[in-house]
Amino acid sequence: MQSQVSQFLTPYQLHKRWAGAISPKTLANWRAKNTGPKWQKVGGRIVYPVAEVLNYEKEQVAQTSR
Numbered sequence: 001m002q003s004q005v006s007q008f009l010t011p012y013q014l015h016k017r018w019a020g021a022i023s024p025k026t027l028a029n030w031r032a033k034n035t036g037p038k039w040q041k042v043g044g045r046i047v048y049p050v051a052e053v054l055n056y057e058k059e060q061v062a063q064t065s066r
Contacts, residue, residue: 008047017053 009017011024014037030036031046037056039048 007050008042009050009053011046011048014048014053 011027014027015022015024027036031039037048038052039046041047
């Protein structure tokens with residue numbers, strides 16, 4: 001049986017993905033400041049498209065390796 005992978009992460013799932021380094025509250029602050037990974041509202045819920053999270057992670061690695 002094949003598992004279905006979500007195309008979106010909730011703020012809590014993103015917090016867990018980053019090993020708790022960034023809290024859901026920090027993600028909320030970033031959204032208010034229009035910084036951090038791109039997000040959208042789906043059905044009234046905040047979600048982060050996985051593709052945008054991957055792009056954001058790549059950008060951060062590129063910036064820290066300079």
